Amino acid sequence: MALDAIQIRGGNPLRGSIQISGAKNAALPLMAATLLSDAPLTLTNLPRLADIGTLTSLLAQHGTEVTEGVDANGSLQLTLRTPRITEILAPYDIVRKMRASILVLGPIVARHGEAKVSLPGGCAIGNRPIDLHLKGLKDLGADIILEDGYVHAKAPNGLVGGVVNFPIVSVGATENILMAACLARGTTIIENAAREPEIADLAYCLMAMGAQIDGLGTDRLVIEGVTSLRPATHAVMPDRIEAGSYAVAAAITGGKITLHGARPDIMLATLDVLRNAGAEITDHGAEGLTIAHSTGRIRGIDVVTQPFPGFPTDMQAQVMALMTLCDSACMITETIFENRFMHVPELTRMGADITVHGSSAMIRGVRQLTGAPVMATDLRASMGLVLAGLAATGTTTVNRVYHLDRGYERLEDKLRACGADIERIKT
Numbered sequence: 001m002a003l004d005a006i007q008i009r010g011g012n013p014l015r016g017s018i019q020i021s022g023a024k025n026a027a028l029p030l031m032a033a034t035l036l037s038d039a040p041l042t043l044t045n046l047p048r049l050a051d052i053g054t055l056t057s058l059l060a061q062h063g064t065e066v067t068e069g070v071d072a073n074g075s076l077q078l079t080l081r082t083p084r085i086t087e088i089l090a091p092y093d094i095v096r097k098m099r100a101s102i103l104v105l106g107p108i109v110a111r112h113g114e115a116k117v118s119l120p121g122g123c124a125i126g127n128r129p130i131d132l133h134l135k136g137l138k139d140l141g142a143d144i145i146l147e148d149g150y151v152h153a154k155a156p157n158g159l160v161g162g163v164v165n166f167p168i169v170s171v172g173a174t175e176n177i178l179m180a181a182c183l184a185r186g187t188t189i190i191e192n193a194a195r196e197p198e199i200a201d202l203a204y205c206l207m208a209m210g211a212q213i214d215g216l217g218t219d220r221l222v223i224e225g226v227t228s229l230r231p232a233t234h235a236v237m238p239d240r241i242e243a244g245s246y247a248v249a250a251a252i253t254g255g256k257i258t259l260h261g262a263r264p265d266i267m268l269a270t271l272d273v274l275r276n277a278g279a280e281i282t283d284h285g286a287e288g289l290t291i292a293h294s295t296g297r298i299r300g301i302d303v304v305t306q307p308f309p310g311f312p313t314d315m316q317a318q319v320m321a322l323m324t325l326c327d328s329a330c331m332i333t334e335t336i337f338e339n340r341f342m343h344v345p346e347l348t349r350m351g352a353d354i355t356v357h358g359s360s361a362m363i364r365g366v367r368q369l370t371g372a373p374v375m376a377t378d379l380r381a382s383m384g385l386v387l388a389g390l391a392a393t394g395t396t397t398v399n400r401v402y403h404l405d406r407g408y409e410r411l412e413d414k415l416r417a418c419g420a421d422i423e424r425i426k427t
């Protein structure tokens with residue numbers, strides 16, 4: 001595990017352009033989909049991230065053959081082929097590193113009739129139970145036993161389509177059940193499905209593989225099971241959270257950045273907040289967007305995280321960093337994860353004025369942040385601190401860079417190309 005740190009000497013307005021990478025949170029379920037079929041699945045526009053490597057190792061130990069290449073745009077391309085599931089066990093040592101490992105559960109049970117996946121446990125941002133994943137598989141006829149820290153799911157005669165009504169919206173549970181339902185006998189209806197764009201991206205890929213899915217982009221997905229799937233090639237959608245993070249980099253430093261390949265149509269809630277905060281945003285459609293913040297201070301805007309199309313929890317820490325410099329006071333409320341304010345004490349050490357009351361944080365804007373050594377316990381909190389460091393006077397050292405390596409491809413290169421004074425250092 002890399003224990004390097006990111007060191008930033010803040011204060012430069014960032015100007016330039018950044019190419020947005022493929023989305024981590026789309027890539028992971030797309031890779032897991034290979035387990036549904038013996039036919040090859042080629043994924044292009046993959047980001048080179050630690051999480052992609054972790055899932056590649058997990059898939060390989062389940063029997064997936066992985067051929068690595070480079071696509072026409074220079075991004076990572078993987079051809080995944082799983083002639084058969086050679087191992088039903090997803091071990092604790094891999095699952096604990098990355099919660100998205102739970103996404104192998106649905107596909108392996110659906111195809112092989114049995115899977116044994118380590119319970120992921122909690123993580124820095126919350127408890128993150130998997131009861132909804134298990135409920136969905138039970139609704140499709142799987143027997144589930146929890147033993148020795150593992151979920152043991154069995155459906156020896158195959159899954160059977162049914163109605164899966166989720167009591168709360170879950171991205172991962174929707175993805176797991178969507179994949180499993182592709183091979184279940186008959187029709188599956190997922191009610192209260194998550195509507196995140198990464199789910200539609202997964203559905204498009206599954207349909208290219210021969211799955212029959214209706215209701216894309218809605219909270220009701222209808223899946224007609226098929227007996228087998230065919231080869232497919234799919235380009236991973238652009239990362240709306242990476243794009244949102246760099247949009248904040250432009251706003252917080254009073255700069256101007258063009259985000260090539262960003263999709264403004266799936267970033268509306270984030271862009272609304274940034275626009276209301278005083279940024280000027282130019283929508284270039286499929287080409288991307290340009291964001292600038294040239295006049296006056298940031299306006300304080302209240303933000304509440306919600307499932308898509310609401311404001312994403314994965315942008316909360318970054319927008320909080322921005323709001324520390326606002327001209328008034330504002331409130332950020334986190335409704336998705338119970339412990340996603342780990343960046344608050346670190347931002348406070350940089351001079352921010354933030355008071356947390358339960359799931360809300362009251363931010364009173366300050367005129368300036370000052371650099372400090374900081375440490376975050378999760379990916380987006382780390383990015384929030386990088387953004388604060390870009391705006392602060394003096395030097396900020398963000399420790400535990402491995403969190404950032406989970407979700408931001410070539411972070412320092414992309415920011416440096418826009419004028420940031422940023423480097424990776426050994427600690």
Ligand SMILES: CC(=O)N[C@H]1[C@@H](OP(=O)(O)OP(=O)(O)OC[C@H]2O[C@@H](n3ccc(=O)[nH]c3=O)[C@H](O)[C@@H]2O)O[C@H](CO)[C@@H](O)[C@@H]1O
Nearest residue numbers: 025100128129130131132133169170171172173314336337
């Ligand atoms: C790899 C990936 O795509 N990760 C994203 C995914 O995580 P993930 O899929 O884990 O998040 P969920 O949408 O499942 O979680 C939403 C809420 O539902 C709860 N819950 C979830 C499942 C369950 O079985 N029981 C339960 O109670 C969670 O604790 C949380 O409070 O969506 C989150 C919400 O947009 C994002 O922050 C993560 O970046």
Ligand SMILES: C=C(OP(=O)(O)O)C(=O)O
Nearest residue numbers: 025099100314379380407
């Ligand atoms: C919380 C995140 O990821 P994961 O679900 O993989 O922990 C994230 O991408 O912000």
